[in-house]
Amino acid sequence: DVKVTQSSRYLVKRTGEKVFLECVQDMDHENMFWYRQDPGLGLRLIYFSYDVKMKEKGDIPEGYSVSREKKERFSLILESASTNQTSMYLCATTPGGKGYTFGSGTRLTVV
């Protein structure tokens, strides 16, 4: 089975800090995605990547950036964390044609 590992389950950061969320997958999939999940809003796509060093904006990229230097690793960066970025962050991967496999999520609180 595909394993998607997110480095932290819970994070508490201060406003203005630079925050790195890491995601690693072990199945050599090209496609990787970052979503945030908020009550009543569901999952919203932040960024995605179809290949190494390639990135595309999703529906809500403002305030975020990403890095994909290696195929298995996709990082989400909050350049200057703000309280409205308090959320559950989910990383996902897919080989195409079979739906996503998600990580366990990182619950980020910005104070």
Next chain:
Amino acid sequence: QKEVEQDPGPLSVPEGAIVSLNCTYSNSAFQYFMWYRQYSRKGPELLMYTYSSGNKEDGRFTAQVDKSSKYISLFIRDSQPSDSATYLCAMTTDSWGKFQFGAGTQVVVTP
């Protein structure tokens, strides 16, 4: 208006009852439809994956897609307390593309 609409619930049913969940969507180009189950503080896990219209059955779960009505359903037979979770629908125009998610329906199965 959201592309994918899903009643957030909660939907409370007694053990052994049939759980009926649905989503409506507006984009007629959607071809791939999925249902995910998400337990509290966990990432979503894929339950059902269907292409185009029709029915698909897997154990106690049945997924239905009616593209003419832009309506998808998930039925859970003989519901168990362990089925208590949030159920998310998702859909996409092509198997490699980014998915659009519903907000999720919380289901509670009472013993």
